[in-house]
Amino acid sequence: MTTSGIIQTIVVLGIVAVALLYVLRQVIKTTRGKGDCGCGCGKDCKCNNKPGKEF
């Protein structure tokens, strides 16, 4: 395998590992019902911390 091939394989495996960890994290968070309402938007919908409007 060429050097470029080795580097590409390492990068790809890294990306796959990150994707795997991300999916695992999401699954754990969702099943625990923490931090995410689970609707798929990925945010805690109840906690709206936007500054809001000024009147």
Next chain:
Amino acid sequence: MTENNNNTIRLLDHEPVGQTVQVVRVMGDGAFRQRLLEMGFVRGAKVTVLKNAPLRDPVEYMIMGSHISLRHSEAAQVEVTDRDAEFCDMEDAYQGIVETEVAAVDPMADNVLRVVLIGNPNCGKTSLFNNVTGAREKVGNYGGVTVDSKEGWFSIGGRRVQLVDLPGTYSLTEYSPEEMYVRTYIRDNHPDAILNIVDAGNLERNLYLTTQLMDMNIPMVVALNMWDELEKSGDRLDIEMLSRLLGARMVPLTAYNGHGVKDVLEATMATIDESEQETKHHNVNYGSLIEDSLKQLGEMCPTLDRYTVLKIIENDQHAIELLDSQSNGLEVKIAAADMRQRIERDYNSDITSIITDLKYGFVRGALAETLTPNPERAIEDTKPGYSMDRLLTNRWLALPILLVLMWLMFEATFTLGAYPQEWIENGIGWLGEWIGKAMPDGILKDLIVDGIIGGVGGVLVFLPQILILFFFISLLEDSGYMARAAFIVDRVMHRVGLHGKSFIPYLIGFGCGVPAIMATRTLENRRDRIVTILTVPFMSCSARLPAYLLLVAAFFTANQGLILMSIYLIGILIAALTAIVLSKTILKHDKTQFVMELPPYRKPTARNATIHMWSKGKQYLQKMATIILAASIIVWALGYFPRHDGQTPQEQIENSYMGQMGKAIEPIVAPLGFNWQMGVSVLTGAAAKEIVVSTMGVLYTGESDATEESASLKEKLQTATKPNGEHVFDPIVAYSFMLFILLYFPCIAALAAIRREAGTKWMVFEIFYTTAVAWIVSFIFYQVVARLI
């Protein structure tokens, strides 16, 4: 007290359409009776029979300007008499206000200025919340959209204030979960002010809740929402006098366009500022007998507020439980029971009816002084939208119209969405081709072209259809038609053992199962809740839509809208059958009664529909960039490794981890007409249903030759062949696959919601039950129905 003896007392369910009668009393006891009283079925109230639903049940009634749907069996609990019977006790009920000294409070004691929004369902709380905080919470022209508290912030005069949107409620009794939620929230969080939103066009019913809030002795401002509609109707309201009579600031508001928002907030801040000094709070005057009892009991338990003391007299179990921690608790309970008996004897009625009648009498008296109805105002039948209502709920036309509207929605999703879909498809094809040429061959190029572009691109192309579908749903919801759809099909729901309130979770379920499962919190009976929770996933959520769109477009050339609609209808049918089986076996229980309010027809606004559409589109894109991207990468890796030299792409993918996994489950899915790629796709769909399509995108891209890289997934599925040269897909396999996707177990997020709301046992049941149903239905279709066609 006078009883009218000249008129015959009859039951409401016997009254013909068009008849107006007066309520004498509501029979029975418990939650249903309480709810009817709260919604205005009080002694002397006039009620008009408007129409029967197309299937003869339920019946639409008008009371206090609201349209209420009651089944015949429920209306049979209301005794009525001829109109214009005299009920002197009602006329005498208004006895003004009493003043209570309220100690000064420091609004910043907990470092947060907190204002809570409270009002009847569908009075515009969330519209105001969104307007003030800049949030994008879901609003709809029907009650029950908000089931939880939502928090947001705004700034005024340099001060930062937290605004809390609470679920809509008709009262603060102990009978339904949303009532208890609001009551407990106020007790536990001590808001600095209540912002009570009332529908200015329906003051009599809305101000009933205001009378309860007044007793809580918390600074309060009343926002008269939908003020524009009141002005248009020609009615005149003396706001200043009504403010004086009720002892609370009142401000006109039109929340949907923001008119009056600043005035409402300024009034709220002024009220909070006043509470920093010792003030006099205004309460409803219930007459000397009850006022003396309140005073006497209040002295026995000085830590409790007037509202709780009144609830103790009313025999409210949650309020009585608070006495357990008091040293003189038993003494107070005995005294309260004595007082209750004396009041009931004196008024010759039960305590619930007495207090409700007095509150409504107070409101009626205040409005008699301040509200001048327009004598030339159109009668209800000629109000805008009402002539249309006669057509939409017509006995013979209502169901065909409902089906045609559904068909139109699905057909438009297909035909209008096809053009932008083609542009996106071309763009993705071009991108794949360009990267294919620009990058040297290698594993990284395979990941980007086959994994990321093939997977995410396959799902992304359906964004236009998702947007169009939600645009139409938003129009139907905002117009008030969705609640009419519930009215039309209520009898069917009743027959299958479903609760009328289940309609709202089902409706939300067409968008996403998670908020739909949470929306079942409004159901009082736990068995009703569980039946609804277990059947909601059969309402096809928007995440399954890309799979249907892909397969219908690829394998059905005609009647695409009809085919798509049939999938949704089969989901509804399976939900109904499941509900029948569950409610007659393991979840057997008496049918719960339910009063549904029919919202007025309103012109849907482009702004609202666009906001709804955009919020769904944003969620879809966010999912693309996160979970679907990650899942596509994993699926690609499982289909790419291990590598073997000298194999064709077909052999390579069949020998991959994914291929081995697919081959292992192939015997289970083969009787349904599925190959291993389809079997693997439904498995990966557990994370999110869109991943079914992205997995197919990855697996079929990997299988294709380099020259086909620019072909769309649709074309690849059309040309996919088995080793024997036969096509993998035909319309029968595609439909069988769609049935399986429709019915099999919900995604992880929905399962987690089921576990939270119903428990682990029911979540496990749901996984096995839905998968078994999906397998059996697909099997019957593929093996039996397909052979008959």
